[in-house]
Amino acid sequence: MSSTLKDIAQRTGKSITTVSRALNDYDDVSPKTKALVHRVAEELGYTPNLLAQRLQKHRSDTVGLILPTFGPRFSDPFFSEILAGVGNQAAECGYDLLVSTQAPGEKELEVYRQKVQGRQVDGFIVVRTRCHDLRIEYLRGAGIPFAVFGRTAGKLDFPFVDEDGVYGMRLVAEHLAGLGHRRIAFIAAPPDLMFARHRLEGLREGLAMLGIPLDEDLMVGGDLTQKGGYEQAGRLLDRPDPPTAIATGNDLMALGVMSAAQERGLVVGSDLAVTGFDDIPLAEHSHPPLTTVRQPIYQIGRQVCRMLIQLIRGEELEQQHVILQPSLVVRRSCGSTPPQMSPL
Amino acid sequence: MSSTLKDIAQRTGKSITTVSRALNDYDDVSPKTKALVHRVAEELGYTPNLLAQRLQKHRSDTVGLILPTFGPRFSDPFFSEILAGVGNQAAECGYDLLVSTQAPGEKELEVYRQKVQGRQVDGFIVVRTRCHDLRIEYLRGAGIPFAVFGRTAGKLDFPFVDEDGVYGMRLVAEHLAGLGHRRIAFIAAPPDLMFARHRLEGLREGLAMLGIPLDEDLMVGGDLTQKGGYEQAGRLLDRPDPPTAIATGNDLMALGVMSAAQERGLVVGSDLAVTGFDDIPLAEHSHPPLTTVRQPIYQIGRQVCRMLIQLIRGEELEQQHVILQPSLVVRRSCGSTPPQMSPL
DNA sequence: AGTATAAACCAAAACGTTTTGGTTGTCAAT
DNA sequence: ATTGACAACCAAAACGTTTTGGTTTATACT
Structure with a gap:
């Protein structure tokens, strides 16, 4: 069914070498031969075997x-x-x-x-x-x-x-501080991920620069999933002294946070501020739309x-x-x- | 750097054949030789060249x-x-x-x-x-x-x-009819797509079964994008006799429809009914959340x-x-x- | 001693390309 | 008639595997 250089060689009466070089447009093949080879290749529906090509070329593209x-x-x-x-x-x-x-x-x-x-x-x-x-x-x-x-x-x-995750989270810190928030919680990403570290650092720096105290109890770990955000938010909100704002390490967790808040009768946006990070397409369409940090993924x-x-x-x-x-x-x-x- | 069967063969003093067969656990290789080959392979960090393997096996997995x-x-x-x-x-x-x-x-x-x-x-x-x-x-x-x-x-x-797209759109027709809609528009998908045909057919059948007249002017073509939905909806809504419901051939267009409606001061859900198809993740989080037909993509x-x-x-x-x-x-x-x- | 059986091994071909290092034939210049 | 240059072609090696079809050696059975 699938034809090879050998088939073309046989049909044209040329060698495999010449056929190969004809198809690759080398200039030591006469125009006439090239034309012939191309025509026969067309006729036979020749497609090069990429595996063989790659094996030989040491490249897989x-x-x-x-x-x-x-x-x-x-x-x-x-x-x-x-x-x-x-x-x-x-x-x-x-x-x-x-x-x-x-x-x-x-x-x-x-x-x-x-x-x-x-x-x-x-x-x-x-x-x-x-x-x-x-x-x-x-x-x-x-x-x-x-x-x-x-x-x-x-x-x-x-x-x-x-x-620049540090910068991104600083923007969040400034934004929340500017809205008057003083008790700000953060649901971080797993600490072995580099971006988690940057984002946490950015928040710390941002709050420090603004002179806002940071309650270590409000810095909790997250797993980047909606469910994880939901659970951690639940714990934060059920504290005797809940935060007024919850920032998160990614958008998905923020969506979970909003669910948890809404389940407790809180209105996200007035009773509780929530922020995400990434600006995934969902963020624009969430309920309410999510304030977040945009990176052009x-x-x-x-x-x-x-x-x-x-x-x-x-x-x-x-x-x-x-x-x-x-x-x-x-x-x-x-x-x-x-x-x-x-x-x- | 990357080692081959040949390298292992040299190191073990066996032939390439034997090495290959040892690694593939053929039973015409003595346990002792197998052990040796495996040890040396390990030492050299041998990984088979998949291209060569596939070329020979006529399979690419x-x-x-x-x-x-x-x-x-x-x-x-x-x-x-x-x-x-x-x-x-x-x-x-x-x-x-x-x-x-x-x-x-x-x-x-x-x-x-x-x-x-x-x-x-x-x-x-x-x-x-x-x-x-x-x-x-x-x-x-x-x-x-x-x-x-x-x-x-x-x-x-x-x-x-x-x-079953026909069935799916019949559900939509029934739902809209049940809510009292009589002027129902449809923004279809490109007609060369098979699912477009099914969905259109389902809507037609559904409405016919319910005895609801179908205005051909309200059946328009769409391109599956949010922008396309937005534009077509605009045209429909600006008619002297606009529809009270707009069904669409996919969710993305429905999102566009909602934007167009909201831009005209209409409240989606009361002034205008909108439906989608697919139930992409965005649908649940749109504003308002989208009534749609769920297929488990x-x-x-x-x-x-x-x-x-x-x-x-x-x-x-x-x-x-x-x-x-x-x-x-x-x-x-x-x-x-x-x-x-x-x-x- | 001769023959069968089995265990352990291997050389060479094959997969389909590209590249290397040629050869052959023609023509023009010496 | 050589020589050199050039155009056109090609055989064989190479890429790294697996498979085919063996061979060799040892052991067991008549």
């Missing part, structure tokens, strides 16, 4: 992306956006995208090794960095092209794009992918490190009528 | 999914959900997922051909079927395993999962992928054709206080 998900969390909107950005950029550059999921842990590096050494991918996109990220250490050590969304606590000698996905492809091609990177300034998106979940300003 | 998107519409929530389902199922079965985007048209089939004949994938998932779907004709003709989300107008001699993605993998493995399919009954999810966009019933 494929970028890898392994989503660090637990269970079926593939559908996390954050990952969907990343995936969209990476996928579109890869397609535009003529690269395929190989997607896989693998929970953080023991077997994780094995999957990276397998894909890299198995020549399935030419490079990797790494997302959702941990403070000490073994994936990055491995890739760095192995000398494989990779580009990262996020930073680590270690040496930043790799190409990355990240948002889709765009970041594109950019990281573009960096990776440049790296793979051996081109010079314009910028090795990109840190984007996020902006505060004021909606209704903190009660202030959103001013019609465009974010800085 | 990869399923392909090409999203038929125009421009950067990768982020359509519908596709995200599908992708999540397919991706998780594939990962669970030990398959890789190769994702690509390609707008419908000329070049589309070429991409399928290339991936199939290039041995990049063992089979395809086809989504968002057209009435006459060339992709399906090609795959059928080429004898390549594939499984489909959706149906076509032609012979249904391929494995698919689909929702994520689950369908999983199931289609499972079917494909069974097909690839040559296993018997339990069911060749699966048609799921959707259910109406009553929220606030039609005004009725949502009864606390569980959908049928």
